[in-house]
Amino acid sequence: MQVVEMHIYRNLIKSKDLVSFAVQIKESDLFVLSERKLVRQTEEALLKYRGDIERYIYKHPSFKFTFEPYPVKEDMPPIVKAMCEASQKAGVGPMAAVAGAIAEFVGKDLLIFSKQVIVENGGDIFMKVTKKRKVGIYAGQSPLSGRLAIEINPEQTPLGICCSAGTFGHSISLGKADAVVVISSSASLADAVATRVGNVIKEERDIKKGLKLLRDIPGVKGGIIIKGVRIGAWGNLNIVKGY
Numbered sequence: 001m002q003v004v005e006m007h008i009y010r011n012l013i014k015s016k017d018l019v020s021f022a023v024q025i026k027e028s029d030l031f032v033l034s035e036r037k038l039v040r041q042t043e044e045a046l047l048k049y050r051g052d053i054e055r056y057i058y059k060h061p062s063f064k065f066t067f068e069p070y071p072v073k074e075d076m077p078p079i080v081k082a083m084c085e086a087s088q089k090a091g092v093g094p095m096a097a098v099a100g101a102i103a104e105f106v107g108k109d110l111l112i113f114s115k116q117v118i119v120e121n122g123g124d125i126f127m128k129v130t131k132k133r134k135v136g137i138y139a140g141q142s143p144l145s146g147r148l149a150i151e152i153n154p155e156q157t158p159l160g161i162c163c164s165a166g167t168f169g170h171s172i173s174l175g176k177a178d179a180v181v182v183i184s185s186s187a188s189l190a191d192a193v194a195t196r197v198g199n200v201i202k203e204e205r206d207i208k209k210g211l212k213l214l215r216d217i218p219g220v221k222g223g224i225i226i227k228g229v230r231i232g233a234w235g236n237l238n239i240v241k242g243y
Helices: 003-011 039-059 078-090 094-110 187-200 204-216
Strands: 019-025 028-034 117-121 124-128 133-136 148-152 159-164 179-184 220-227 230-235 239-241
Touching (some): 019 039, 094 124, 094 159, 124 133, 124 187, 148 159, 159 187, 187 220, 204 230
Antiparallel strands (some): 019 028, 028 117, 124 159, 133 148, 148 239, 220 230
């Protein structure tokens, strides 16, 4: 993802009552909002979970490259297991869930130190909050980009809000969606499903097909698909004006 796009994502989450900071280790570049600055705790959690994934890849190289669902094994580290479970449900490779999984596992560790935590990792978000929040939707060059947001109530959290796009960003997508945003109680699943749905969106008419996919995958609470000037939405969503 280009730096400008990364910063746009971060401008879509605004909060005057929380402290914000960034932590970067290798490919992972996290933007965190919490009740106090937790840089050291975030670094420790990120190193731990990246280490679990890297060691698993070292022993099982195909885990990193396959586009197919990966079998779940009981002896897997928890974050690797979550990625595999998401890949099985979404029908994609396990690395399609990596950004959401890291955001979620790091975020849950930080909840020991802060009642409210938002972790953004390349457009994939884990959120646990005690007041209403708004997350804007960036959709590249679509005229709808930045004009819409999803309002999240605290009782809906902890929650994963993940985005995939085929027209911008760093993630691998086989489609051409301007944005596919998926909401699930599992950020790992939301990330994997966003990739899966994004893969089928080539034209505006594919939005209907994408919405059916969203409905058919257990664990998905809702989603938004944007392609050009068209938008489709399904599920338990409160869509409001963007920032």
